[in-house]
Amino acid sequence: MSSVLKVDNIEKYYGSKANLTKAIDRISFEVEEGEYIGIMGASGSGKTTLLNCISTIDHVTAGNIMINGMDITKLKGKHLSRFRREELGFIFQDFNLLDTLTAFENIALALTIMKIPAREIEDRVRSIAEKLMITEVLNKYPYQMSGGQKQRVASARAMITNPSLILADEPTGALDSKAARMLLDSMETMNVELNATILMVTHDAFTASYCKRILFIKDGKIFNELVRGNDSRKRFFDRIIEVVTLLGGDSTNVF
Structure with missing residues (x-):
């Protein structure tokens, strides 16, 4: 498999010289095509900063982030906007849907901006809606x-838009348990059937148990890594709780 994301020795500082905070401390890892990766860590650990840097919302202080061989730390202006629109997909905790558009129009908007023919837009929207069970x-x-x-x-x-990488920020955070499970099943469908590459930040061990690999962040560094392998989701959940316990977390409300 080819590498979709390569994070190379990145650092992120906030503040001035007199009051400098290091949010990310020389983090490196890779994500291959078709992987489903979770990022977990306590509040202030750097996990959200890491996601923001990968999503181009924030800029690294040092190091490089490569997506499909493109160094996104060097992109600016319209080139950055185009890259974000065509190569990245975003799932936010608070949905970020446009209230004045229907579900169809919200889904189709990016394709409309890319000037995809109307017939193709119709077919693509209905195809993905069927897979995620939202046709109704x-x-x-x-x-x-x-x-x-x-x-x-x-x-x-x-x-x-068939992005190279989907970035999910606490996607189940605003959902009840039934809705969360349905969303996670949908994301699993995206990963398995559509070969979507997903990088997800979550505080919840159950949500994380759907991933194939988890990176635990502590004090701006990678503290531990778990690979699901052939484990059942229940066994993987238990292993996640073991790491959380090691870090001093609460197993009922993980991080």
């Missing part, structure tokens, strides 16, 4: 949908 809400507005439906619409929007 395509003509509804966000206020007419449940939280779980909105998050699956957001997932379809993230997938519709």
Whole structure:
């Protein structure tokens, strides 16, 4: 498999010389095509900063981040905007759907901006909606949908451009347990059936148990790594809890 993401010795500082905070301390790792990676860590550990740097929302102080061989730390202006639009997909905790657009229009928006023909847009939106089981809400507005439906619409929007990498920031954080499980099943479908490469930040061990590999961040560094391998999801969950316990976390509300 080819490497989709390569994080090479990155550092991130905030503040001035008199009051300098190191949020990321020389982190390096790779993500291969088709992987489903989780990032876990305590509040202030650097996991969100790491995701922000990979998503191009924030800039590294040192080091390089390569996505499909492109050093995104060197991109600026319209080149950065185009790269973000075409190569990255985003799933946020608070959905970030446009209230004035239907589910269909929210999903199709990126394709419309890319000037994809209307017939192709129709086919692609309905295909992804069927896989994520949201066909029945395509003509509804966000206020007419449940939280779980909105998050699956957001997932379809993230997938519709066939991005190289999907970045998910606490995607189950605003959902009840039933909706969270349905979303996680949908993300698993995206990964297994559509070969989506997913990097997800989560505080929740159950959510993380859907991943194939987990990086634990502590004090801006990679503290530990777990690979699911042939484990059942239940066994992987137990292993995650073991690491969380080692870090001093609460196993009922992981980080």
